Amino acid sequence: MVIVSDRQYRQLLTAAVAKRSREVQDIVYNATPLTRILRDQGRISVKRAGGPELRIPIEFDKLQAQWFTGYDKIEITPKELLNSAVFNWSRVVGMFSLTGTELLYTRGEEEVIDLMEFYINAAEKSVKEEFETSIVGDGTGSGGRQMIGFGGAIPIVPNAGTYGGISRVDVANWRTSTFDVTTDFPDIGSTWDSTTARPIIERISLNRSRNGQYADLLIADALSYQAISASFVAHQRLMSERAARLGFAGLAYHTPAGLVDIVAAGGVGNVMPANTIFGIDTQSLAIYEFPGQSFVPFHPGDGMRPINQDAIAQGIVWSGQMVLENPLFSYRLITA
Template identity: 75%
Template sequence: MAIVTDRQYRQALTASVAKRSKIVQDIVHKSTPLTKILKDSGRIKTKRAGGPELRIPIQFDKLSAQWFTGYDKIEITPKELLNSAVFNWSRVVSMFSLNGTELMYNTGEEEVIDLMDFYIAEAEKSIKEEWESALVGDGTGSGGRQMIGLGGAVPIVTNTGTYGGIDRANVPNWRTTYYDVTAGDVSGFTAWDSTTARPIMETVALARSRNSMYPDLWVMDANSYAPVSASMVAHQRITTQRAANLGFESLGVWTPAGLVDVVAAGGIGNVMPANTIFALNTAGLAIYEFPGQSFVPFHPGDGIRPINQDAWAQGIVWSGQFVVENPLHQVRIKTA
């Protein structure tokens, strides 16, 4: 049986992590309908590093046009159309290590590879779960180091606080929309059930649409999803072509604004807020990744050995940010 030397182990460890970096990208980016759609539509982007901050040009106002005749005065008041939304880069890492005793008892090449595969697989699982949790979080986790997810990007209170360094109180076009069904925010309705779910969806989708832009992906917790499913007879439960192509389960619902995908967020470890819907315009969302930081080995070279421990450490790291670029068509709904 060939004995794996210390140097061979370090090289094999780093090679194994690097080889699976692409696999981890796919595991994470294809783990939810939202990230699948963003990946398929080219909305997961590598942003050239321009310093410690991520800056995204944002248009939050538009020019006006006016009818005139003769000597009418033409309105020429200047408007600031563009500004930069500024975000910090968020970083997440899943570390693992193997100590000298483990390596001593697994000295054969196959044994070492099996051991590494186990730890790498656990690192992949850990970083996937942490990333998915952050996707619906508000960015306050881990002392504000967490990625700003839907909880912060599409908040309950829409006219206060800053997002991307822009004050929502001062810039109305930088606000998303929030509806509390039970409080009557959707005119004519005070309950979300199998008879009201569809008309509420139609009302909201149309209200938050402009031209071809509207909330096209509705992510619902289990409590909110059940009435939508119950409102349809069996032959109405169809999936959209987009969902079929990307391989996720959804209900296709026609609204006056257009066809939408309805997906349920649930299962073991689910972190979706209860009685909540995120109705999202996927064309107005993006995930920006720092160059060379998309689920890659954390330590360069052959990993790292602590100076005071008999072990070798390596990890998988991601650096980036989730960004709402167009808040106008992004909606959060409380259903109970």
């Protein structure tokens, strides 16, 4: 029997966590259509300027063009076009620990590798689930430490509060939109079903678009998705080139604004709000990672050994933030 020393054990742990951390990044970002799309579009990136805050320059106003002739006065009132949205870095870690007793009873190299695989799988699963939960969260989870997801970026009340330190009360271009099927589309209907789903999506897509920019991805809860799916006949159940290339299941609508991918959010442990559809302008959404914090080992080397315990602690950590840089074209649709 091969005896694995404590030093060899720690070396195996170091190699296993470092190798697996690269795989975890792929697993997490490939877990949802949204993150797959963002990664494909280069919207997941490292913010090189590390610091206590994430600052994103944003354009929240525009210059006004003017028709004129002769001695007309030209409007030259100064306008502040650029400002910085400021976010805190959010950090998530999947931790595990191994005791000296487990080390003692795991004597062969293959046994050690099996044990590593089990614990790293568990850390990977915990990070993945927390990350997915935060995508639709409002950033208040875990005492405000959670990543700010759609709950904060695309709120129910779009003209209240702040986002990234910028007031949505004062800056209209920093607001998303919220639509309610029961009240906002009287000429189409007040019930979300197979006859109203398509015209409502078409109207919102066109009204919330400009210069080819619009919400090109719809994320629907299970109930809302059923009505959309029922609105198609069999030969209309199409998939966009993007969905086929990235390998996620969904439907595609040709709206007056352009092609829209529609995916369902559901399953065990799903946290998607009921009777809700998020319309996402993926060109305006980004995930920024803190330098050197993209699903890497939490402790350097082979982990942390407490001075008063016979154990080794290690984990996989991610630090970053999701930012809706131009909220104007994204929306929330309440379907009941």
